Amino acid sequence: MQLKVVILPYESAHYTVVLDQTVAKKLDLKPNDRVRVFSGSREIIATVTIAKDFPQDSVGIYTNASRILQVNEGEAVHVEPTEPPKSLDVIRKKLVRGKITFEEAMQLMRDIVGGLLSEVELAALVTAIHFQGLSIDEAYNLTVAMVETGRRLSLNRPTILDKHSLGGVPGDKTSLLVVPIIASLGFTIPKTSSRAITSPAGTADRMEAIAPVNLPLEEMTRVIEKTNGCIVWGGALNLAPADDIIIRVEYPLGIDPFFVPSILAKKLAVGSTHVVLDVPTGRGTKARTLEEARRIAHDFIELGSMLGIKIQAVSTYAEEPVGYAVGPALEAREALQALNSLKPLDLVDKAVSLAGTLLEMIGIQNGFDVAFEALRTGKAEKKFRQIIEAQGGNPGIKPDDIPLGEKTLTVYAEEDGFVYYIDNPTIALIGKTAGAPIDKGAGVLLHVKIGDKVKAGDPLFTVYSYSSVKIQAVEKIVETLRAVGIGKIAGRKMMLEKITFVPSRPLLER
Amino acid sequence: MQLKVVILPYESAHYTVVLDQTVAKKLDLKPNDRVRVFSGSREIIATVTIAKDFPQDSVGIYTNASRILQVNEGEAVHVEPTEPPKSLDVIRKKLVRGKITFEEAMQLMRDIVGGLLSEVELAALVTAIHFQGLSIDEAYNLTVAMVETGRRLSLNRPTILDKHSLGGVPGDKTSLLVVPIIASLGFTIPKTSSRAITSPAGTADRMEAIAPVNLPLEEMTRVIEKTNGCIVWGGALNLAPADDIIIRVEYPLGIDPFFVPSILAKKLAVGSTHVVLDVPTGRGTKARTLEEARRIAHDFIELGSMLGIKIQAVSTYAEEPVGYAVGPALEAREALQALNSLKPLDLVDKAVSLAGTLLEMIGIQNGFDVAFEALRTGKAEKKFRQIIEAQGGNPGIKPDDIPLGEKTLTVYAEEDGFVYYIDNPTIALIGKTAGAPIDKGAGVLLHVKIGDKVKAGDPLFTVYSYSSVKIQAVEKIVETLRAVGIGKIAGRKMMLEKITFVPSRPLLER
Structure with missing residues (x-):
């Protein structure tokens, strides 16, 4: 059928066209059926959106x-x-508990990258x-297949x-130390990193406060050839781009079944041969x-071995932020x-432990000491500083040169005692409420760590915005949620919770 | 944030707004996050679509x-x-294998009907x-919950x-006989029916060739109060509307996990107390x-009993079309x-058997005979004819008054023998290719049934368009696919298939 183009002024990852319901009926099209335009x-394959009052001589097409x-x-x-794309058969096969072959995985990833699969189909997958x-x-x-496409x-x-961290701890700027340590010893470490999704800062956000x-x-390659390392944002490199599309569907559902393939695809795409995997372990991770x-x-090591990537996993302490700074x-x-x-010592210990582990993986003795x-x-x-310069930043930058938000709020201890917890989710919420990661100078600076002795009136943390x-908005949060817990007797509070139980009906009836 | 409205000229079941990526970043919004507009x-809750080159001072809003x-x-x-709608927690609960309570089901169906859930979320559910x-x-x-909303x-x-049929047999116009039989005996039968989704005709399409x-x-109620029965399209009645939205997501995936609740919600919404369930049994159903x-x-009977609906299921023969006509x-x-x-006798037998079963369910003796x-x-x-008139049709209508497509194609037997199969999927494909159900006069009229003796040159079926x-296009199909099979010796071909097996590698290696 010949139709007039109405351009809808935006873009979508996957091609959609809009048709009036009368036109759709004439063409025997249901929502999410495919059309060739x-x-x-020149042609595209698109999914049909059916509208109630769209012009009947027209088809709506997005800008892209x-x-x-x-x-x-x-x-x-x-x-x-x-016909729908062949990869829809792969999704249907998975819906009847089939196994995805290599050819099917390639078809799937090609169609995902080509924008041929709708959100309904991706969500079902x-x-x-x-x-x-x-x-x-x-x-x-x-x-x-993610890497090949x-x-x-x-x-x-x-x-x-x-080096890769599974995340979940606020303030984890370890990569900013591990990359230069490894590169300074003459080894290659092309670190791609992500921006924060639900936290106050990702490694890319942290590095961006110092350098582009x-x-x-091509530019990333040049930086590594010059300095042996880099810390860049992975999102624009088009490494395993299918993964980025899959993540967009996983995010609202709160599930991530592609977890291990996602991460290892990015590593395979940069050619990693040895990876130290940081597995922060504790509440909230x-x-x-x-x-x-x-x-x-185990999952990472097994898949890594099939892919030719040697992986050493390290479980790390994650019950409080790494260092004092978040944002x-x-x-x-x-x-x-x-x-x-x-x-701070915890940050240095973590960075040196991970870097040392990497060094020992390639045969260097006493990696930690080196x-x-x-x-x-x-x-x-x-x-x-060489890496900063190669990425286009100022190599002479000093910590105080990095601007912070000028509005601050400091929270003080209300009683004498010991810090027995620092609640990671609350610290993250405060940092985000203050404006991080979009506002680079926003965040939380702790003045204490777990186990520290404090007196009433001592500052516990300062919020910048x-x-x-x-x-x-942060004030309201700190009125309700306690980010730093003070115990009277010791740096550890022995009673965790009083467990109460109110039976919903008399016990004898059960 | 204050933004200018750009109206996007179409409607969607669920509210979506379009924002430029820069605006989305400022508001810390990811694709599929929710905004209040x-x-x-007046306000709506909508899901965010992020565009690359949308005006930064504007928000795109659909017509509805x-x-x-x-x-x-x-x-x-x-x-x-x-915040996302509460029902997203219900979906997430289901993703971690939780059970849906009544309150959660109500929340879910309210949000589905209210257009608060995105296609990604519905597909995950x-x-x-x-x-x-x-x-x-x-x-x-x-x-x-579907009924209550x-x-x-x-x-x-x-x-x-x-009376409800699970479908899958072409030509099944049984409801057009069952409804008047039951209503003529003084019993109430408010039949809602669907249009064809993947077949050449649904009951609503068939009835529409005779009456609106x-x-x-309100009009349906009036028809029933006058005549005890009706045969209307269920799609515009807003009975269990959540179901219609769910079906739109199920369709492209080829799965229907709401199968039993879907059907029984429609029955509960019309107040059915006794339902005869036709379960066509055979290849293709x-x-x-x-x-x-x-x-x-068993599933229908069990759920029906909880809902206060008495259900009698009947397995029916489905290896060839019901009667001779399809379209x-x-x-x-x-x-x-x-x-x-x-x-034709098979149609009459089926209709009388189902109507008789219904009569016996309410205590009438010898239901078949009655x-x-x-x-x-x-x-x-x-x-x-009373029902036709009450629905706004011509009560004096004769079969020949109903117009047929004037282009025809008749397929003839190439050899003497017996009809040993009529392939339902091929007949349905031919009917759809001829234009059914959109073109009401298109379809297939069989001249033979399974077991009939034919001579070379006898007509097997005529296609109308x-x-x-x-x-x-139909000619091409009949060149490749055999809709009617002729066996030389008897009305039943004893050899079904020669089973061949080519091992993919030498057997000894297995």
């Missing part, structure tokens, strides 16, 4: 599809029903895998190291117990300080 | 949402992030239930009968074997003929 030799078709408002295109899981072969097939970093180096991180792949950390680590600018300042002053030496002698700081309205 | 005291907000192009509205199934309590909760038919009658079926609830038919029937007009003609001439008498004496035909192009 063509103009001369109109560019591919090279059509303007009012021009004629042909629209005809067509993600949910199906959430319930059924993936066999190790399927995980391998999907991971390789995107770009790859090609460095002509036999050994490529990497939004580098294209992915692995709440050491048992869970071991189970998760992009505050964390960037703390990382710069740590490279120079070897403080890593610590790189830090102590200033080699790591010097390397970090650019906005008095946001500081007021 | 308000203008004065702009009506609710009473805003025009260029006017200002406020947009701010808000549907897929989660596909994998986990529903406990009988959950099925009950969801069914009642829609309109209900209220007839002041103690006994309300109904698109009646509002939902129940391929008698065992499957029994299992499906709205052809089937309407055949039903009118059958009410008068008691032919139903057959209503047909034989012309009472049923008279009643059908309005379009020579469609007839040409």
Whole structure:
């Protein structure tokens, strides 16, 4: 059927066209059916949205599809029903508990990247895998297919190291130390990182307070060839792009069945040969117990081994923020300080432990000591400044040069005692409410750590923001939620909870 | 944030607004996050679509949402992030294998009807239930919630009968006989029916070839009060409307986990007390074997009993079309003929068996005979004509008054023998290719049934269409697919298939 183009002024990851219900009926189209839209030799396959009062001689096309078709408002295109993409059969196979072969994984990822699958279909795929899981072969097939349908970093180096954290701890700026330590010792570490999704800062946000991180792949390659390392944002590199599309569907559902393939696809795409995997372990993280950390680590090590990536997992303490600073600018300042002053101690210990583990994986004896030496002698700081310069930042930057929000709020201890908890979710909520990660200078600076002795009136933490309205919102939070708990007798409160139980009906009836 | 309205000229079942990526970042919004859009005291909750090149001072709003907000192009509205609807927690609960309570089912159905859930969320719900199934309590909760969030038919009658078929057989115009038989005996049967989704005709399409079926609830009530029966389209009545929204998501995925609640919600909404459930059994239907038919029937009977609906399931023969006619007009003609001439026999037998079963469910002895008498004496035909008139059709209509497509194609037997199969999916494909159900006069008229003796050159079936192009497309199909199989020796071909097996690698290696 020939129809006139109405351009709908926005873009979507997957092609959708809008047809009036009368036109859809004539073409025997139901919502989410596929049509081929063509103009001369150019064509797209799109999913149909059916509207109630759309012009009957027209088809609505988004800006990005109109560019591919090279059509303007009012021009004629042909629209005809067509078969759904082959990968829909792969999704249907998964719905009847089938296993995804390599060819099917390739078809799936090609169609995802090509924008051929609708959100309904992607959500069904993600949910199906959430319930059924993936066999190790399927995980391998999907991971390789994600990588094959995107770009790859090609460095002509036999050994490529990497560090990845499963996250969940506020203030975890460890990568800003591990990358320069490793690179300063002459080893290659092309670190791609993400921005915060639900936390006050991701590694890309932290690094961006110091240097540009939004580098294209060619620029990233140049930085690594010059300095052996980099810390860039992974989102614009087109490495395993199918993964980014899948994550958009997983996020609102709160599930992530592609978890292990997602992460390892990004590592495979940069050519990693050895990866240290940080598994923060504690309340509020992915692995709440050491048992869970071991189970998760096992999945990574097994799939990594099939992919030719050697992985060493490390469970790390995660019951309070790493260091004192939470929020992009505050964390960037703390990382710069740590490279120079070897403080705060927990941050330095974590960075040196992870870097040392990586070094031992490639045969260096006493990795921990070697890593610590790189830090102590200033080699790591010097390397970090080279990386900053190569990425386009100021190599002479000092911690105080990084601007903070000028509105502050300090919370004080109301009683003498010991800090027995710092609640990670509450600290994260305060940091986000203050404006992080969008407002780089917003965040929380702790003045205490678990176990510290405090007196009534001592400052516990200071919140930074650019906005008095946001500081007021933080005030409301600190009135209701206790971010730092003070125990009277010791740095550990022995009674965790009084467990009360009100039976819903008399016990004898049960 | 205050933004200017850009009206996007179409409607969607669920509210979506479009924001530029820069605006979304400022508001810390990810795709599918929720915003509250308000203008004065009017507001909607909508899901965010993030665009790459949308005006940064504007928000895109669909026509239906702009009506609710009473805003025009260029006017200002406020947009701010808000919590997702509570029912998203219900979906997340189902994703971690929780059970849906009655309160949760109500929340879910209210939010579905209110357009608060996105397609991603609905697809996750549907897929989660596909994998986990529903406990009988959950099925009950969801069914009642579907009914409570829609309109209900209220007839002041103690006994309300109904007939429902699980479908899958072409040419099944049985309801057009069952309804008048039951109504002619003084019993109430408010039949709502659907249009074809993937077949050449649904009951609503068949009836529409004779009388209007698109009646509002008030009009339907009036028809029943006058005649005891009706055959109307259920789609516009707003009975269990959540179900219609769920079906739109199920359809592209090819799964229907709400199957039993869906059907029984519609029955509960019209107040049915006794339902005869036709379970066509054979290749191409939902129940391929008698065992499957029994299992499906059990689910209906159990849930029906909780809902206060007495259900009698009947497995029926489904290996060839019911009667000879397939397509709205052809089937309407055949039903009118059958009410008068008691032919074709298979159609009459099926209708009388189902009507008789319904009668026996309410205590009438010898239901089959009573139903057959209503047909034989012309009472049923008279009643059908009353119903036609009450629905706004011509009560004097004769079969030949119903127009057929004037382009025809007849397929002839190529050899002497017996008809040993009529392939339902091929007949349905031919009917749809000819234009059914949109073109009411399109369809297939069989000249033979399974077991009939034929000579080379005898007509097997005639295809009707309005379009020579469609007839040409049918010609291509009949060149490749055999709709009617002729066996040389008997009406049954004893050899079903030669089973060949080519091992993919030498057997010894296995």
